[in-house]
Amino acid sequence: MSPLPPGLSRREVLRRLSSAALALAGVGTGAVAFSERRLAAAPAPAVRDWRARPEAPGAPSVVARGPDPADNVRRALLSLGGMARFVRPGETVLLKPNVGWDRLPEQGANTDPRVVAELVRQARAAGARRVLVADLSCNDPQRCFARSGVRAAAEAAGASVLDGSALELVDAALPGVARGLLVMKPLLEADRVINLPVVKHHGLSRATLGMKNWMGVFGGGRNRLHQDIDRSLAELCALFRPTLTVVDATRVLMRNGPQGGSLADVKAVEAVAIGLDPVACESWGAVQLGLDPRALGFIAAAEKAGLGTAEAGRVKELGPT
Amino acid sequence: MRGRFRLGHAALLVVPALAVALTLSHGRRTREDERATLAALRALAGPALPSAEAASATRSSPPARYDRERLYELIDGAAETYLARGFEACLAATYAYPGPPEIEVSAEVHRFASEEGARATLEAERPQAAVPLPGLAGAQGDGSVLLLARGRDLLKLTLLSLHPRGREALLALAAAWAEGTR
Numbered sequence: 263m264s265p266l267p268p269g270l271s272r273r274e275v276l277r278r279l280s281s282a283a284l285a286l287a288g289v290g291t292g293a294v295a296f297s298e299r300r301l302a303a304a305p306a307p308a309v310r311d312w313r314a315r316p317e318a319p320g321a322p323s324v325v326a327r328g329p330d331p332a333d334n335v336r337r338a339l340l341s342l343g344g345m346a347r348f349v350r351p352g353e354t355v356l357l358k359p360n361v362g363w364d365r366l367p368e369q370g371a372n373t374d375p376r377v378v379a380e381l382v383r384q385a386r387a388a389g390a391r392r393v394l395v396a397d398l399s400c401n402d403p404q405r406c407f408a409r410s411g412v413r414a415a416a417e418a419a420g421a422s423v424l425d426g427s428a429l430e431l432v433d434a435a436l437p438g439v440a441r442g443l444l445v446m447k448p449l450l451e452a453d454r455v456i457n458l459p460v461v462k463h464h465g466l467s468r469a470t471l472g473m474k475n476w477m478g479v480f481g482g483g484r485n486r487l488h489q490d491i492d493r494s495l496a497e498l499c500a501l502f503r504p505t506l507t508v509v510d511a512t513r514v515l516m517r518n519g520p521q522g523g524s525l526a527d528v529k530a531v532e533a534v535a536i537g538l539d540p541v542a543c544e545s546w547g548a549v550q551l552g553l554d555p556r557a558l559g560f561i562a563a564a565e566k567a568g569l570g571t572a573e574a575g576r577v578k579e580l581g582p583t
Numbered sequence: 584m585r586g587r588f589r590l591g592h593a594a595l596l597v598v599p600a601l602a603v604a605l606t607l608s609h610g611r612r613t614r615e616d617e618r619a620t621l622a623a624l625r626a627l628a629g630p631a632l633p634s635a636e637a638a639s640a641t642r643s644s645p646p647a648r649y650d651r652e653r654l655y656e657l658i659d660g661a662a663e664t665y666l667a668r669g670f671e672a673c674l675a676a677t678y679a680y681p682g683p684p685e686i687e688v689s690a691e692v693h694r695f696a697s698e699e700g701a702r703a704t705l706e707a708e709r710p711q712a713a714v715p716l717p718g719l720a721g722a723q724g725d726g727s728v729l730l731l732a733r734g735r736d737l738l739k740l741t742l743l744s745l746h747p748r749g750r751e752a753l754l755a756l757a758a759a760w761a762e763g764t765r
Contacts, residue, residue, distance in 0.1 A: 364743065366744075400658070465663075465664050466661060485656075488659075488663055516711075517711060518708055520658075521659075523710075523727060523728045524710030524711070524712065524725050525725075526712035526725050527710055
């Protein structure tokens with residue numbers, strides 16, 4: 263006795279089963295393709311241009327000198343028109359200092375906390391809705407932010423401090439040397455970004471300044487940027503266009519950087535440079551280390567790429583208080 | 584007869600004395616062998632941090648180990664120069680001496696493929712004001728940083744507190760480490 267319904271041949275059954283299978287496969291494939299299309303179409307977070315307005319190479323940069331770092335910041339900002347020229351009310355401002363190392367302020371391995379705090383105050387006075395201070399440290403992040411004094415100073419001034427234990431990292435589909443690296447999410451979401459490096463010696467690149475400071479926005483794997491350090495730093499300079507570059511030369515680690523440790527290796531330069539031309543600011547920082555800016559490959563490459571001028575003399579001295 | 588008796592007594596004394604001397608000599612060689620064996624085993628095991636107990640300190644952070652791939656996480660781009668000198672592995676930790684105020688010291692022990700690598704790194708990283716430190720052969724320091732090489736290992740101590748007795752803390756840790764490498 264046949265198990266098939268009457269009038270239905272085996273061939274017909276096979277034909278119907280095949281049709282059903284094909285239909286199901288088609289629906290499934292379509293669903294997968296549609297899902298992947300949606301994922302592929304979701305745009306990667308873009309890196310914004312945080313400049314108040316695009317500036318030509320040689321745009322104003324100034325340096326203020328004196329024993330009070332906060333006063334140096336105030337005077338330098340005032341000579342550029344004040345923070346209100348760069349930050350609009352309601353904006354979110356992210357400060358990117360160098361807080362890479364578990365070191366005391368006196369050891370000169372991190373940005374001076376007093377410089378960080380004054381910039382926080384200035385941004386808040388200009389009407390910023392939120393001021394963030396963030397860095398992805400080399401050493402233990404909580405120790406770095408604590409021992410450097412940056413956390414206490416920034417929070418007392420009204421900032422939210424984000425160390426590596428609290429920072430979300432995202433894939434921003436960055437090009438070039440940064441391809442594949444995850445970047446701190448708050449950076450991409452900020453309206454204004456201030457690059458806030460400390461001037462110091464570096465055992466590999468000879469100097470670590472603003473361009474090198476950008477490495478602290480990346481998560482794991484960023485060490486590969488050291489392989490072709492000059493090209494990497496110049497590309498980072500092109501990729502990240504900050505609102506301001508603030509170069510902290512309050513205490514300059516003259517040798518055994520970037521880690522430092524010896525107080526005798528630190529020179530009290532007591533100066534802060536602020537500018538719209540990151541290459542000019544970088545060059546000024548190199549001079550504080552006794553280096554010829556154009557002898558540093560990353561500065562020469564950045565100038566050649568039209569990102570600014572390597573003429574350190576363009577940074578105008580305001581003189582002491 | 585009496586002369587032969589004294590000669591015999593002397594012989595009776597010499598033989599056991601010789602036996603005792605041989606036994607002691609063997610024991611000393613055995614202890615030296617054990618010490619050499621222990622040193623060789625330590626060398627095979629990798630770099631070792633100073634004993635907190637021996638230095639009368641406490642560890643305020645757990646030891647962290649860095650290999651050739653991860654050294655960048657500790658010293659960033661300076662790792663390139665370490666690797667070029669034959670860096671193999673590093674152990675790092677922080678030590679504390681009770682206060683108030685507390686004294687904290689960062690310790691790193693870097694192992695290189697050769698003694699030359701360790702020595703070259705010491706010379707390259709010696710602070711400008713570093714001088715040989717008394718009481719600890721080979722130690723160089725300036726009161727806030729101390730460097731000491733033993734064989735293929737380089738000890739780097741960094742004071743993380745501004746304290747008048749910080750130099751003593753550095754020396755105590757270095758001495759404990761040097762003793763442990765013997």
